[in-house]
Amino acid sequence: MKNFNVRILSNEPVAADVFRLTLDAPELAKTSRAGQFVQVKVSDEFTLRRPLGIASTAGGRVKIFYRVVGRGTEALTKKVGGDWLSALGALGNGFANPSGKVLLVGGGMGLAPLLCAAENFSADVLIGGRTKAEVLFWQDEFAPHVEKIFITTDDGSYAKKGFAIDLLPEVLSAENYSAVYTCGPEIMMRGVAKLAMDNNLPCQVSFEKRMACGLGACLSCSIDTTDGRKKVCKDGPIFDAAKVFGGDDVG
Ligand SMILES: Cc1cc2nc3c(=O)[nH]c(=O)nc-3n(C[C@H](O)[C@H](O)[C@H](O)COP(=O)(O)OP(=O)(O)OC[C@H]3O[C@@H](n4cnc5c(N)ncnc54)[C@H](O)[C@@H]3O)c2cc1C
Numbered sequence: 001m002k003n004f005n006v007r008i009l010s011n012e013p014v015a016a017d018v019f020r021l022t023l024d025a026p027e028l029a030k031t032s033r034a035g036q037f038v039q040v041k042v043s044d045e046f047t048l049r050r051p052l053g054i055a056s057t058a059g060g061r062v063k064i065f066y067r068v069v070g071r072g073t074e075a076l077t078k079k080v081g082g083d084w085l086s087a088l089g090a091l092g093n094g095f096a097n098p099s100g101k102v103l104l105v106g107g108g109m110g111l112a113p114l115l116c117a118a119e120n121f122s123a124d125v126l127i128g129g130r131t132k133a134e135v136l137f138w139q140d141e142f143a144p145h146v147e148k149i150f151i152t153t154d155d156g157s158y159a160k161k162g163f164a165i166d167l168l169p170e171v172l173s174a175e176n177y178s179a180v181y182t183c184g185p186e187i188m189m190r191g192v193a194k195l196a197m198d199n200n201l202p203c204q205v206s207f208e209k210r211m212a213c214g215l216g217a218c219l220s221c222s223i224d225t226t227d228g229r230k231k232v233c234k235d236g237p238i239f240d241a242a243k244v245f246g247g248d249d250v251g
């Protein structure tokens, strides 16, 4: 892990309140694993860095997708190509290398780290979003890297109406996957984990917690697991579903 001062190549909107940030960062790209993240210093105005998932490392460029939710991400939208950014990374553990084809199941911005998994592993993806506009750019991003793309929209404006979890049983029964990797709202991940376990498939989940240091020093991101208390920034953000959702009924 290192602090990289990287040049911004572009920072453009891809859907309402969602931006794609592309960084010229060959060394960071080379040393990153799918599932890891960076802590971005938006400007000197912000003491705390913002954790953002690494979505792509192809061609020495690091791509990040972010939703504008507060002051930091709002300030990030003002950056333009040619500006410089400090990015601390790559942080966290990353997804395990699967033994065969993996099914990626993501909702909303949870698709960002899964895109990097699609670049690196043999995979299909199940994309869940609220509307057509929220899933179309993900479809374009995943298309060159996966064999099959399955899509659901909550409002039925595109592809199958409903939640990703509704389509999951059908997708799982049609192919022999070696594992399921998921990232998105916790309620979705719990449902995905339960179905994966019911199908005797290992499931890894990418967890999100409010973070301060991002380096394992402040304990602000601790969660309970069956192996005791763990820090999402350092021991995660990727965990075995069975360890974070415990022996409880994960559904
Ligand atoms: C490992 C990890 C990877 C992430 N990857 C992405 C991604 O790829 N794309 C994306 O859009 N978002 C991602 N997030 C969420 C993102 O970090 C927050 O949306 C962002 O920090 C909000 O900053 P803000 O200043 O706009 O919001 P504010 O609410 O003003 O932030 C206030 C403080 O809370 C922290 N904070 C707020 N929400 C979150 C959150 N959900 N997680 C962690 N810290 C938070 C901020 O970092 C900041 O320190 C990720 C979070 C984690 C933990």
Ligand code: FES
Pocket: 210, 211, 212, 213, 214, 215, 216, 217, 218, 219, 220, 221, 222, 231, 232, 233, 234
């Ligand atoms: S954010 Fe400080 S320990 Fe994880």
